[in-house]
Amino acid sequence: MSATPTAASLAAEVRAGRQDPVALAEAALARLRARNPALHAYLDEDAAFALERAAHVAGLVAAGKDPGRLAGVPVSLKDNIAVTGRTLTAGSRILQGYRAPYTSHVAERLLAEGAVLVGRTNLDEFAMGASTENSAYGPSRNPWDESRVPGGSSGGSASAVGAGIVTLALGSETGGSIRQPAALCGVTGFKPTYGAVSRHGLVAFGSSLDVIGPIAAHASDAALVHDILAGHDPRDATTWPGPRTPVSAAPTSLAGLRVAIPAEFIDGNVDAGVRERIEDALELLARAGARVTRLPPGLLAHMSHSIPVYYIVASSEACSNLARFDGIRYGPRESGDDLLATYERTRGRLFGPEVRRRIMLGTFALSSGYHDAWYKKALAVRRLIQKEFLALFEQHDLLVGPTSPFPAFPLGERASDPYAMYLCDLLTAPACLAGLPSVSVPCGLTGRAGEPGRLPVGLQICGRAGDDHGVLAAAVAFEAARGEPERAPHFGGGPP
């Protein structure tokens, strides 16, 4: 298997004038057009914008100016991140035809580094889901097996990177939406500490949990993109300055790191096939010099409540965040005889069933008389989970385990049972509730070499709040120790 060039090396070629950004963009668009009919990773290819940006970067190079660290690199954005004039459906019919009137902080940062934005990737409606099956525009497919889901909600981005259409994409995560699809598609996905990256321009789901992060074919590129995105943004009051040392400058050795695997991360809910690769990963970590400890059960006693706590907190915030979609100021409107009927029709018909379910769940949890028993109690348990993690990080530098309890599952397998779908978040929601940085890196495929139907497994590496760089550096070191991840069939393939 030939090594895939990193985004950083591609950008270096462009900056040196050895690669034409327009040709790179055209090649990415050709791969997109070739693969998208089967994968449905993209909702919109937006070719004109990509080519215009590529020409702009080419112009800068020609003029002797430095376009930046992502010069000419094709990057795909999840369709819930605003870029002026581009679509912003959030996977919902209620935003069909809507064009963003402003550009998000993260897109500004990428564009300022010379990135070429290619297409708009598919997602579960309003990022609510773990398979993209909740997208109003149809599900995306897993490049390893097109009968399986790519995970979600950033499934379009993960599918695109997993198929090698682009090597970089942005996703957003509230309960696992970056890491889980990255794991299921065999690529790296990083969820930063809450507040490390501005949410300005991200269609809100659960505001106290939402973060934006990279999905990349290489861990080092995920680190580079996080370097570019992170830092204080005056337009998001929850961002913090953070250490501005680039990850590339951080030591990428695992030697001496105190790595622990909590019992709760690898209990009976985890598939045997996944467990095997995690055991391999632990062995690799130890060989690379990390001090690996297996923790007894009970240290994360409240983690078992993560799913209910997460669904109450996120849904409560979501029912409020989604109130603005009323058909009054923008988006399609389904008029009724009076104002109430217009609200009911617009929201009843244009939101999908999962979004409606969570709006109702959140509305219930916040209602007078139930507020204390549900919303307040969930917040209290959330604080307990945070405390347990805090205590663990006094003894350990990193916590590791599987990202997802199971590999990519067939389309339709969990779609009809909301609770079965919610279990996808079992191992990712805790870090979200605690606001911790966590990365999923590929750690091999299920089954044995030569067997058919092998699927990627992701190793989750979770760190202290604010230690985004430590987590990313560990991911880079792990990938260096393991070698380039296995790639999906037809990876990076263009038109036949």
Added chain:
Amino acid sequence: MSAAGSTAGRAGATRWEPVIGLEVHVQLATASKLFCRCEARFGAPPNSLVCPVCTGQPGTLPVLNGEALRLGVLAGLALQCRIDAVTKFDRKNYFYPDLPKGYQISQFDQPLCRNGVLEFDHEGVRRRVHVVRAHLEEDSGKIIHPEGMELSLVDLNRAGTPLLEIVSGPDLRSTGEASAYLQALRRTLRYAGVSECDMEKGSFRCDANLSLRAGPDAPFGTRTEIKNLNSFRFVAAALAAEAERQAALLDRGERVVQSTMAFDPQSGRTAVMRTKEDAHDYRYFPEPDLPRFLVPAAWVDGLRRELPELPDARRARFLSELGLAPREADALLGERVLADYFEAVLAAGATGLDPTSTAGWVLTEVLRLSNERRLPVNQLATTPGRLAGLLAMVGAGELSVQAARHVVSALEEQPRRAARELAQALDLVQVSDSGALEAVVREVLAREADMVARYRSGKTGLLHALLGSVMKASGGKANPNTVRELLAKVLAEA
């Protein structure tokens, strides 16, 4: 005014004492909105002062305007509130087309200011009204229903402008007291410079809670809330009407149902908008897009020092130290610039002007100029210093009151010339020199020998006519007091 107009009540409502609490929404005088950089201004073309944030576009986030926080704290200090070290925002969720996000960012359980008091005099009685809390929140937009059209229009210029909601305790016992509280509140906030409190522009709006009880010691009755009262007159009229409605219910032995009322100024009546059963459940929860804000005590102390003397304290000083009558003091205190002007005149009058007569000049002539020129008093060419110069001449008997009024207009027209110069140019300076005037008096008396004789025979009323003749002979410039003294002296001679 109806039954509720006085504390005692009248006729059928004699038994019922009104218990009133007011919630006032004050628009803070910031240049921009509470959570975005759009201009906060009244009267611009519809939807011209909007951006992605205040129109609730997806993906936008609020950022707190620091000036609004500062003005909110200033207001709280002016109302003697406690300012906690930490404050936070909450979401109040409800659907309405003038509310772009489907929730209002407000403060629920940790308001910026709490537990204050507003003191004022009402009908000669000292009143202390508890200010339960004052919190920051964003305003909604406006809905316009064009006449004869089957549609409604939404103007979001006002959406997101900063409001301070000030909640009083149920401490008011008559519509008169309620009006006095509102006037005192408005005056205090204008003094503190936190708001224009202009009801016509909607920067001072009131919701009123009212219940009736059998007497001062009886427990509170069931209350109703009258929404959106946008003039002082409407507040009084609505409270009176609602008190009458409740009294009639109670008199018939019926119950008052807890409800939200609307006041119709045309009919002068209140009507039920909704009852408690279909009240909104606002589903308050902490605003996750805004962190908790620290309000450092040192910063608050600095703001406390920034506060000017407030009208209640100033009024007490005007009465006790300057000897002004309550009416004059209240008239001067109505606008801070007017009271400042008045005090500046007194300060500039080195020889010591009489406060009461100075107040008279300010309240008549200066206000006349201000109205004629359509300028606030602090922008008149007639500065306090120049007016003080004029009043000093009046005090010294150099100008008659009549003549001085002419000079006031000249002061305004000719900003570079002092009062004395203008009085001289207008030839209005009074002759008070006894020597010069005595000659005129003797001359006039010689001419009017006949009148003098009749005066001496007992027709003392003729003194007035003689005075007039002397004034006429002096060309109107003689100081009438000096002339009166001289006439008395000369006529007393054999």
